[in-house]
Amino acid sequence: MSELKRGPSRRHVLRTGLAGIIASGVAPLAFSRGAWAQEFCNNPTGGTVTFGLNLPLTGAYAEEGADEQKAYELAIQHLNGEGDGGLLNVLKPSALKGNGILGKKVQYVSSDSQTKSDVARAGATRMIERDGAIMITGGSSSGEAIAVQSLCQELGVIFMAGLTHSNDTTGKDKRRYGFRHFFNAYQSGIAIAPVLAEAYGKDRRAYHLTADYTWGWTQEESIKNATEALGWETVQAVRTPLGAADFSQYLTPVLNSGADVLILNHYGNDMVNSLTQAVQFGMRDRQANGKQFEIVVPLFSELMAKGAGENIKGIFGTSNWHWNLPDEGSKAFTKSFGAAYGSPPSQAAHTAYVQALLYADACERAGTFYPPEVIKALEGFEFDGMGNGKTLYRAEDHQCMKSVLVVRGNENPTNQFDVLNVFKEIDRETANYDPAIFGGDLGAAEPVPQCR
Amino acid sequence: MFEVLFLQFLNGLDKGSAYALIALGLTLVFGTLGVVNFAHGALFMFGAFCAVLFRQLLTLETVTLDPEKLSPWGAPVEIRQPLVQAWFGDVGAVLVNYSVPLSLLLSIPVMLIIGIVMERGIIKHFYKRPHAEQILVTFGLAIVFGEIIKAVFGPNPIPQPMPTELRGAADIGAWLGMQPNVITYPLWRLVYFLFALGVIGSVLAFLQFTTFGMVVRAGMADRETVGALGINIDRRFTIMFGIAAVVAGMAGVMYTPLLPPSYTMGMDFLVISFVVVVVGGMGSLPGAIAAGFLLGILQSFASMHQLKAFFPGIDQVIIYLVAVVVLLVLPRGLMGRRGVMEA
Structure with missing residues (x-):
């Protein structure tokens, strides 16, 4: 009898196949996870991780910069499990644990950008190359944001923009490594135009004074x-x-231009000065074309309203957020910030705080600091509880889509902080737009550039 | 169009007032002591912060907590009571309202002391040094002064309100028999222009009609000869440095309602004022005043959109362009004297 030669058993096939799958699929992933540790900029190796705060502490937008710094310090406390936790308690969904990020304590380095793009870029370079910052955040000017965002793309470091309102930041100058929580000028236009038409009529002649840079x-x-x-x-x-x-x-x-509306496209101290001087020229007491002359400031904040004092009363503008909104997120942040600093947070502080938390949360969800994975975690992320209702970090342009506020200078303030009112809340659907209209190209996340 | 041009002319006079006042002080120091003082803009800033300090003193408050009312973050609401108004009632309110013009009273002695201390403490050691070294040391001083102000008052501009009676706009068109509301101009800017004329006139009269002024002018012309006559010309020049500081300080005080003071304002004005002095002619008081107003007016006209449409950015470079043209045609400036700053 000849011995029958048997083919491979089913068990053998299964065992071999499984080993093959492990060898060709999972194992390389495990190795590449280890490889990331060596292949991206400022991968934190010790027990800490460093944020780089690029803040305009001097210059035209210095007040916003100072408030952003307070917000970042508060966010870092909360991320490290100190204080009352702030928005960690209300962010949904959230992977944050209050023990730093991926078990590493968060610390920060900072640089005064002086509200100047070149200084902001130099400061960010220093914080990345010398101080080992894993992520750069901050800024109150779109000029700074675009300059730093471009640098971060070159160096492979994520940039979580602070206050920047130019369409270009997430439009023609958008970058894969840059993310903006703040709304933009296009959305301001969508929000404020119908309110202006209703308040002042459709037969108006406008004169614009405009800050001469991208925003x-x-x-x-x-x-x-x-x-x-x-x-x-x-x-x-x-x-x-x-x-x-x-x-x-x-x-x-x-x-003597024939205009009956002055639109001030100025922000920060520039807006405080131009509005104050416009009032000194008697523009708010003036009649033109048979109508009351009006002044509009399309973007303003409570810090500017405080600076402008009486002059801001009754003036329309738009804001990203306001501290007296009734939702749980706004209440929680106002409570934390007010208890820490004795004044309510500005919209600049809010966006700074939220950006710090969103970055940390994305790292936790990605399970790594490796930027391309963190970028994936942020793109298309939908969340709630941060004060603007349900919000989407749009994947196509890295612009947060959420509700927008039309605000008005308070005619009858009851205290020193009660300087503006939320006149109307424009919902996310109304403030939505096609990201393709501004062009631009995000670029690639990989291969990750090496910063040093 | 006439109205637009006339308003820009008024603006130019207003800007020119500030340039002329600072350039006047610079020229006084250069003419008497021969020192190129790059810290002069800082004296303008010190004056502005005299107004800030004076108002802060006048608006000191007592703060009590109201446990009945809570802020949105759960802290008791603060009740603030201004001390001056609590002590002096309506008089206190008037003092606060007129804090800017009243702070001139504080600025005069303060600036005189700052000027004299600066001259005796630092500047006098550089009289015989080259101009380049004088520029370096005074520029360094300007940076130090700016940083001191930043450390004490913070980096942000601090708005100073003008008296309520002077907040509106004057209907100059109606004064000239034109239609109402055609030419209106802020009252405080008119006040500033008149104030500048008063200060400039006073300084020139002081130099022209007093014995002290006569000695100073003689010293400016020939320091050695005046000294040989037994006159302590150095002491008089020190006092002139103090007077120059007072002029810059007063200019700064009265400018605060137009431009909220910040630690950078000295540098902002200094560069333009130096151009003014150079265009006017180094050491020439009438030249500095004339150039101040001329450049203020030109800068104002250059900001018109009709001009900017053809020459974008012309408003930013006009005074430097004018300086280049003037120096090419008149190398000593408009009214410069032979031998001053010439090898």
Whole structure:
């Protein structure tokens, strides 16, 4: 009898197949996970992880920078499990545990960007290359944001933008490594134009004074387009240098231009100065074209409202967030911030705090600091509880889509913080737009550039 | 169009007032002591912060907590009571309202002391040094002064309200017999222009019609000869440095409602004021005043959108362009004297 030669048994096939799958699939993943540790910029190896805070502590937007710094310090305390936890308690969904990020305590280094793009870029470079920052965040100007975002893309470090409102930040200058929580000028136009038409009518002639850099240009364009679509005419749009301080020579031509609305595309101290000086020129007591002359400030914050004092009363604008919103997230953040610093947080502080938490949460969900994985965790992430209702970090342009506020200077403040009212909340669907309209290209996340 | 041009002319006078006042002080120091004082802008800033300090003193408050009312973060609401108004009632309110012009009274002695201490303490050691070294040391001083102000008052501008009676706009068109509301201009800017004229006139009259001024002018022309006559010209020049500081300080005080003071304002004005002095002619008081107003007016006209449409950014460079043209045509400036700053 010849012995029958048996083929491979079913068990053998299964065993071999399984080993093959492990060898070709899972094992390389495990190795590559270890490989990430060596292959990205400032991979934290000790017990700490460092945020790089790029803050305009001097210059035209210094007040916002100071408030952002407070917010980041508070966020870092909360991430490390100190204080009352703030928004960690209300963020949904959340992977944050209050023990730092991936078990590492969060610390920070900071740099004064002076509200200047070149200084901001130099500061970010220093924090990445010298101080080992894993992520850069902050800024109150779109010029800074775009400059730093571009740098971060080159160095493979994630940038969580602070206050930046230019359409370009997540439009033509968007980057894979850059993320913006703050709303933009286009959304300001969508939100404020119908309110202006209702309050002041559709037969108006507007004169724009515009800060001469990316944010001013895109805001001017957005507000012009939105108001002209409602029937307003734009008489003139004049560019003014950032940090001009004295705007008198730009304001005098407004008086005899035939305009009956002055639109100030200025922010921070520039807006405080230009609005104050416009009021000194009697513009709020003036009649033009048979109508009351009006001033509009499309983007303003409570810090600017405090600076402008009486002059801001009754003036319309838009905001990303306001501390007296009634939702749980806004209440929790106002409570934490107020208890720590004795004043309510500004919209700059809010966006800074939220960005720090969202980055930390993305790392936890990704299970790594490896930037491409963190980027994947942020792209398309939908969350709630941070004060703006349900919010989506849109994957196509890294712009947070959420509700937008139309605000108005408070006519009858009851205390020093009660300087503006939320006039109308524009929901996320209304504030939505096609990301393709601004063009731009996010670029690739991988291969990850090496910063040093 | 006439209205627009007239308003820009007024703006130019207003800007020119500040430039002329700072340039006047710079020229006084250069003409008497021969020192190129790059810290002069810082004296303008010190004056502005005299107004800030004076108002902060006037608005000191007592703070009590109201346990009945809680803030959104759960802390008792603060009740603030201004001390001056509590002590002096309506008079206190008037003092607070007029804090900017009243702070001139504080600024005069403070700036005189700062000027004299600066001259005796540092500047006098550099009289015989080259101008480059004078510039270096005074520029360093300007940076130090700016940082001191930043450390004490913080980096942000601090708005100073003008008296309520002077907050509105004057209907200049109606004064000139035109339609109402055609030419309106802020009252405080008119006040500033008149104030500048008063200060400039006073300084020139002081130099022209007093014995002290006559000696100083003689010293400016020929220091050695005046000294040989037994006159202590150094002491008089020290006092002139103090007076220059007072002029810059007063200019800074009255400018605060137009431009919230910040630690950078000295540098902002200094560069333009130096251009003014150079265009006017080094050491020439009338030249500095004329150039101050001329450049203020040109800068104002250059900001018109009709001009900017053809020359974008012209408002930012106009004074430097004018300086280049003036120095090419008149190398000593508009009213410069032969031999001053010339090898």
